[in-house]
Amino acid sequence: MTDAPAFSIITPVFNAGVYLVRTVESALRQTYSDFELILVDDGSTDDAIDGVLRLRDPRIRVLKQANQGAPSACNSGLNASRGAYIALLDQDDLWSAEHLARHLETFHRHPEVDLTFAWTAYIGEVDQDLGLPVRRWSGQITFDELLVDNVIGATSSAVIRRAAIEKAGGFDPRLLLIYDLDLFLRILRLRPANALTIPEVLTFYRRHSLQMSQDWRALRMDWKALLGKFCSMSPKDTAHLRLKADVNMTRYCAFLAYERREFDSGCRLLGDGFRMDPLGFLMDVRNWKLTTACLAGWVLPAGIHRRLESLAGIRTFSD
Numbered sequence: 001m002t003d004a005p006a007f008s009i010i011t012p013v014f015n016a017g018v019y020l021v022r023t024v025e026s027a028l029r030q031t032y033s034d035f036e037l038i039l040v041d042d043g044s045t046d047d048a049i050d051g052v053l054r055l056r057d058p059r060i061r062v063l064k065q066a067n068q069g070a071p072s073a074c075n076s077g078l079n080a081s082r083g084a085y086i087a088l089l090d091q092d093d094l095w096s097a098e099h100l101a102r103h104l105e106t107f108h109r110h111p112e113v114d115l116t117f118a119w120t121a122y123i124g125e126v127d128q129d130l131g132l133p134v135r136r137w138s139g140q141i142t143f144d145e146l147l148v149d150n151v152i153g154a155t156s157s158a159v160i161r162r163a164a165i166e167k168a169g170g171f172d173p174r175l176l177l178i179y180d181l182d183l184f185l186r187i188l189r190l191r192p193a194n195a196l197t198i199p200e201v202l203t204f205y206r207r208h209s210l211q212m213s214q215d216w217r218a219l220r221m222d223w224k225a226l227l228g229k230f231c232s233m234s235p236k237d238t239a240h241l242r243l244k245a246d247v248n249m250t251r252y253c254a255f256l257a258y259e260r261r262e263f264d265s266g267c268r269l270l271g272d273g274f275r276m277d278p279l280g281f282l283m284d285v286r287n288w289k290l291t292t293a294c295l296a297g298w299v300l301p302a303g304i305h306r307r308l309e310s311l312a313g314i315r316t317f318s319d
Contacts (some may be wrong), residue, residue, distance in 0.1 A: 005059075007035035007100055007159070008083030011091055012042055012073030013049060019056070019206060020048040020128070026094040028057055032101040038077040043067025048091075071171035077319035078170060083303050086160050088180065094123070094204040103159040103274040114194040115187050118202035121153040121276040125208045134201060141195050143188040145260035146181075147230065147238065148245045155180040164190060177215070178222040182282035185230060205299060216256035216265075223249045244280060247273045254283070254290055263297035268292060 009027055013020060027037050037057075041049050041064045049062060078086065085107065087100060099118070108114045122132040137151040145151075147218055152158055158180070168186040171179050188195050207214075227246060231238045254269035270291050274281045274298050280288050 004082035004084070004123060004195050005034050006032075006037045006104065007085045007087050008081030008162075009035055009037045009087045009089050010074055010077035010081060011037065011039050011089045012070040012077070013044055013091050013216040014042045014067065014070070014073075015044050015046045016048040016091040017046060018048075019208075020105070021051045023091055023093060024052050024055065024060070026097075027089060027187055028055065029097050030095070030100045032104060033059075035059060035100060036081065036083060037089075037289055038063065038081055040065065040073035040077045042070065042073040045254060045280050069173060071175060072173040074171045074179070076164065081162070084162055086162055086165055087187045088155045088158055088160075090156045090205075091152070092206040092208065093154060094127070094206070095156065096202040096204075099202040102200070102202055106198055107159075107161070111314050112191075112193060113196045114161045115158060116196050116198055117152045117158045118198040119200060120205045121201045123204045123206050125206070127204075127206075130207060134179065136199070137197050138199055139197060140193050141188070141197065142187060142192075144237075144241055146188060146195075147241050147248075148182050149248050152181070152184055154203050154205040156205065158184065160187060164194070175222050175226060177219050178226050182226050182229070185226075198311060206295065214256055214260070216253040216260075216269075219256070220249070220253045232274075233292075236274060243277050247277050247280060250276070251284075251287055251290060253268065254294065258290065258294050261297065263290070263294050266290070267295035267298060 011023070024037065031209055037060050039049065039052060039060065039062045041062060043066050052060065053062070061080070063080060065073065065076055075086070085103070087103070089095065102118065103116050107113060119134050119136060122130040124130050135151045135153060141151065164187050165183070167190055168183060172182050175182050225240060229243055250269050250273040254266040254273070257266040257269060270287065273287065296308060300308070
């Protein structure tokens, strides 16, 4: 890796539209500039890549492939990359200018760490703050904790040592929507205490109506495959985690259904969560809040429900 950059930023691209240039510009504004940015065009049919090429920055590299999905595109980017650290950046997210610098500082201070992740704020289609709560995890995170509740959240918040990704086996192309969590979990199994939070907002996750990750039905199918995969790998280690993990992901799918105004589906999903673990469901206040919101949306006229959302300070990706 002679003259290799410290970081390889990998961005899978599929019909990114107006967001891609803004995403790339946020990478190019990094205060730490020793990186390459690899865009893997996964069979796009729009001209988003053309807009990026007009930026004419020598650190940008573009690979093209037939459409195979984001995890396959990430593997292609990984195979072409040269950096010691792999930074993942989704095609519609943004970074703080200090993103790479903060991750590098953390790796230098903690040689035992293979994965670092920062806090994430949520923005809408025109970069507006959605006012959604930031998950403020602190310190290390274990495999058990991450399987139960994905506090890393945004793919774009994570940076990983190349050696760890190679040892873990790269991205699983079968998991089109949850490939990032799958990789993170496999990396956390490599050695103890190897994942650490950077306790500041460095990532801005864009929520909009065209995201594949908003498809709760497809996400739930991917989740079932992932959960089965890890439970088969280590049945004794995961048996006590499976139920709580499944309830938490079911609630998240119900939240996505709620945002889609599919209130009946949200209620059914929450009912599934309750039947899985009645006591655990009732002890988590997040389940109570979402159940109330879904029931209100289901039974009340749309105008009254919107008014109640406004009074409660509830905002969605479309606001």
